Amino acid sequence: MNKDQIKGSLKEVAGKVQEKTGELTGNTSQQVKGAAKQVEGNVQKTYGDAKEAAKD
Incomplete structure (x- = not known):
């Protein structure tokens, strides 16, 4: 989980x-x-998901 996923969920x-x-x-x-x-x-959460998927 990255910061964009967390911040997006909080928003x-x-x-x-x-x-x-x-x-x-x-x-x-x-x-x-x-x-x-x-x-x-x-x-923002979707962007974080995409970043996480690209890492893998």
């Missing part, structure tokens, strides 16, 4: 929390930011 989790918090408080802006953070985390 995904943080984005989910932010999105759910936005849902609970009715804050659409936080929901959108949370969803965007999840996408960003997924991209």
Whole structure:
């Protein structure tokens, strides 16, 4: 596991929390930011997966 995989996973989790918090408080802006953070985390995690696969 490399740093991109770890950071990407953490961003995904943080984005989910932010999105759910936005849902609970009715804050659409936080929901959108949370969803965007999840996408960003997924991209970074996928990049890390590709790096790891290229190493092997």
